[in-house]
Amino acid sequence: xxxxxxxxxxxxxxxxxxxxxxxxxxxxxxxxxxxxxxxxxxxxxxxxxxxxxxxxxxxxxxxxxxxxxxxxxxxxxxxxxxxxxxxxxxxxxxxxxxxxxxxxxxxxxxxxxxxxxxxxxxxxxxxxxxxxxxxxxxxxxxxxxxxxxxxxxxxxxxxxxxxxxxxxxxxxxxxxxxxxxxxxxxxxxxxxxxxxxxxxxxxxxxxxxxxxxxxxxxxxxxxxxxxxxxxxxxxxxxxxxxxxxxxxxxxxxxxxxxxxxxxxxxxxxxxxxxxxxxxxxxxxxxxxxxxxxxxxxxxxxxxxxxxxxxxxxxxxxxxxxxxxxxxxxxxxxxxxxxxxxxxxxxxxxxxxxxxxxxxxxxxxxxxxxxxxxxxxxxxxxxxxxxxxxxxxxxxxxxxxxxxxxxxxxxxxxxxxxxxxxxxxxxxxxxxxxxxxxxxxxxxxxxxxxxxxxxxxxxxxxxxxxxxxxxxxxxxxxxxxxxxx
Ligand code: ADP
Ligand code: MG
Numbered sequence: 215x216x217x218x219x220x221x222x223x224x225x226x227x228x229x230x231x232x233x234x235x236x237x238x239x240x241x242x243x244x245x246x247x248x249x250x251x252x253x254x255x256x257x258x259x260x261x262x263x264x265x266x267x268x269x270x271x272x273x274x275x276x277x278x279x280x281x282x283x284x285x286x287x288x289x290x291x292x293x294x295x296x297x298x299x300x301x302x303x304x305x306x307x308x309x310x311x312x313x314x315x316x317x318x319x320x321x322x323x324x325x326x327x328x329x330x331x332x333x334x335x336x337x338x339x340x341x342x343x344x345x346x347x348x349x350x351x352x353x354x355x356x357x358x359x360x361x362x363x364x365x366x367x368x369x370x371x372x373x374x375x376x377x378x379x380x381x382x383x384x385x386x387x388x389x390x391x392x393x394x395x396x397x398x399x400x401x402x403x404x405x406x407x408x409x410x411x412x413x414x415x416x417x418x419x420x421x422x423x424x425x426x427x428x429x430x431x432x433x434x435x436x437x438x439x440x441x442x443x444x445x446x447x448x449x450x451x452x453x454x455x456x457x458x459x460x461x462x463x464x465x466x467x468x469x470x471x472x473x474x475x476x477x478x479x480x481x482x483x484x485x486x487x488x489x490x491x492x493x494x495x496x497x498x499x500x501x502x503x504x505x506x507x508x509x510x511x512x513x514x515x516x517x518x519x520x521x522x523x524x525x526x527x528x529x530x531x532x533x534x535x536x537x538x539x540x541x542x543x544x545x546x547x548x549x550x551x552x553x554x555x556x557x558x559x560x561x562x563x564x565x566x567x568x569x570x571x572x573x574x575x576x577x578x579x580x581x582x583x584x585x586x587x588x589x590x591x592x593x594x595x596x597x598x599x600x601x602x603x604x605x606x607x608x609x610x611x612x613x614x615x616x617x618x619x620x621x622x623x624x625x626x627x628x629x630x631x632x633x634x635x636x637x638x639x640x641x642x643x644x645x646x647x648x649x650x651x652x653x654x655x656x657x658x659x660x661x662x663x664x665x666x667x668x669x670x671x672x673x674x675x676x677x678x679x680x681x682x683x684x685x686x687x688x689x690x691x692x693x694x695x696x697x698x
Contacts, residue, residue, distance in 0.1 A: 221384055226422040226459075228452050229429060230388045231380035232339075234395060235373045236405040237349070237413040238281045244348045244372035245272030245315065245499075252411050256354070256365035264370040266310040271498050278372040279502065281404035282322050282346055283512045285374060288402050288519055289341060291326030293509050299346075299499040302491045307364055308351035316375075318493040321345035322502060328378075329521065330394035332387050334536050339391050340379040346502075347373050374404070380419065380429065385448035389441050392416050401520055401545055409439045416444060420451045422459070430455075431465040435472055435479055447472035451479045523548055531561030540569055546584035557594035560601050567593060571611060575618055588617045595625040603685060609634035637683040640692070646684065647692045650675045661697055669693060 243250055246263035263270045286293045300318035323344035330337055349371040354363035376395065382388045396414055400407040407414050416438045421430035435451060438444040450472070455465055470479040518526075524538040527548075533541070541551045551568055555561035572593065576583055596613055599605050605613065609629070616628045629635055637643055651658055654675060660668035669690075676689050 222425065223422070223452055224456055224460075225424065226452075226456050227425050228382075228384055228448075229380050229421045229423065229432075230382035230385075230448065231419040231432075232376075232378045232382070232388065232391060232395075233417040233419070233434075234376045234392070235349075235415045235417075236285075236376060236395075236399050238278050238372040238374055238404055239406050240275055240277040240281070240372055242275060242277075243370035244275050244278050244346065246370050248370065250371050252408075254367055256363065256367060258367065260351075260366035260369055264310075264366055266312075272315060272496075274499065274502065275372060278346060279322070279504070280512055281372075282344065282374055283504065283509055284402050284404055284516060285344055285376070285399065286323035286326065287509070287513055287516060288398050289326035289328055291341065291344070292324045293504055294320055294322050294324055294502075295504055295506070296320070297322040297345075297502045297504075299496045299502065300493045301496050302347075302493055304486075304491060306350065307362065308353050308366070308369070310351075310366065310369070314348060314350060315496055315499070316347035316493075317345035318488075322504070323374075328391060328394050328398065330390050331536065331539055332390045336535075337387060337390065339381045342377045342379055344374050344376040347375055349373050380421075380432075385445045385452070388418060388448055389445050392444060393441060397520065397543065402517060412439060415439050418444065418448055418451075420448055420455070421465070422452060422455045431467050433465065433468045433470050433479075433481075435470050436482065438472060443472055443474050446474075446477055447479055450477060454479065517545075520548075527551075531555055531565070533561065533565055537565050537569065541565060544583070546582065550583050550586070550590045553590035554594045554597065557591055558597040558601070560597050563597045563601060564593070567597060567614075571614055575614075587620055588614065592617055592625065599625060599629060603638055604636060605629055605634050606636050606682075606686070608682070609636065633683075635683065636685050637680050638685050638688065640688065643680075643684060643688055643692060646676055646679050647689065647696060650679055651693075651696060658697060 240250060242248060243264065246261050248261040248264055249259045251259065263272060283293055285291075297317055298320045299315055301313040302316045302318070303313040305312060321343040325343075326341040328339045328341065349368050351364055351366035351369040354365055357363065378391070382391055396407050399405040399414070405413055409415075418435045418438060419432045420435060421432040423430040433451060433455070435447050438447055451470070458465060466484065468481045469483050471482050472479050520542040524535070524542045527533045527538040527541060528535060542548045547568075551564060554564040554568065558564055572583075572586065572588070576586060581587075596610055596617070600607065600610050612632060612634060613625060613628050616632070617625070621628065623631060650672060654672060657668045657671050661672070672693055673686065673689055676684055677686070
């Protein structure tokens with residue numbers, strides 16, 4: 215599998231660009247008042263406009279525009295003060311108008327970038343544009359023998375199509391981009407991100423070339439609706455293209471589908487050119503005019519963005535850029551960290567524990583942090599007891615396990631009932647140290663003779679004698695003092 219940014223596959227560079235359809239979370243459709251709710255009986259949520267009955271006219275949904283503006287602001291794009299709706303003409307049974315209303319020459323969102331970490335390397339993918347368009351209906355093949363059903367409930371659902379430059383260089387980077395984009399749209403709340411229901415669908419354009427050569431011919435893998443399939447599909451497609459080229463064939467531009475059952479991509483149709491769609495401005499819709507004041511109002515009402523929050527975490531809590539980015543993977547994660555950091559006054563410990571022990575337990579149980587059995591405040595209690603020396607790191611893990619399993623008692627009660635309190639009493643410690651020193655004259659000799667390792671052996675003895683409860687730092691100090 216190819217990971218890092220510039221990893222070559224059999225001497226070829228992989229080039230990937232994404233087109234993502236994010237369904238906007240409006241209650242009604244983009245140009246009609248019909249509901250967008252998922253899962254209704256077929257054709258119960260398609261009104262006269264969605265059915266393209268003669269004489270009906272589209273009316274722009276303000277909420278959809280507002281969500282497009284929010285997205286543009288989140289990724290640093292230019293919001294076009296005046297953009298144009300266009301008709302994309304094609305015939306398909308699930309498209310009763312015979313055209314899809316989209317944006318072509320002048321989209322509402324222009325430029326911008328999506329930034330993320332790949333492993334721990336910072337990556338940035340440039341966006342070309344994001345434009346508003348309506349979704350088509352659905353053809354139903356199951357339940358029909360020798361026939362196809364048409365469900366127009368989805369017709370007219372608002373979509374934002376987000377298009378990147380061909381900036382990605384591996385399947386791993388493509389998946390990392392898609393995850394970051396998913397995080398952004400769900401974070402700002404413009405899309406519910408439900409991939410199974412088709413609210414977030416990615417088309418991956420994939421080509422390969424020898425390093426330094428011009429871009430190769432791409433094939434477009436349509437409708438990837440899981441991150442796992444995305445990676446599999448791209449990896450298969452890359453291998454397929456390289457084999458074709460190595461066998462002396464040229465790649466032909468095509469649209470392909472991924473079959474999760476076989477793990478293969480297969481050509482669906484040869485690719486249409488923009489000219490085939492005969493785009494022209496839709497005479498039924500006036501230009502979309504967005505005044506600066508509107509953009510400003512949207513900006514003022516927006517929630518703190520992940521990358522802004524990550525910067526604040528660095529400045530306010532002294533976190534590294536990497537830690538701050540991981541802790542802003544979701545709003546729930548960020549809220550959990552901030553609550554634990556504030557309540558404990560120990561942001562560094564909070565970040566280490568959340569990214570380490572807590573994350574590990576969440577992953578193992580496939581639990582979202584919002585459903586964590588240990589609350590941020592409980593974690594803060596635990597961290598306080600580590601910070602004030604009451605318990606060691608290892609003991610803290612045992613307390614965390616107990617909390618995780620919802621054992622009775624709060625942090626302090628669990629420390630007591632499990633006898634995990636660290637021995638900080640210097641008199642008691644001194645006694646143990648003396649006993650161990652008296653019982654191990656050989657180690658003492660060696661240490662005095664300059665063998666540093668002998669100290670470790672003594673510390674080990676003392677930890678054992680104290681049943682692991684001695685404060686290791688104090689033990690070290692005592693030992694050095696006593697042995698001069
Ligand atoms: P179209 O108009 O046919 O959809 P675009 O030029 O808009 O084509 O590109 C669609 C997507 O394909 C974009 O995300 C772009 O980055 C990507 N892309 C373009 N050329 C290549 C290429 N040679 N290899 C991989 N991706 C590409
Ligand atoms: Mg396109």
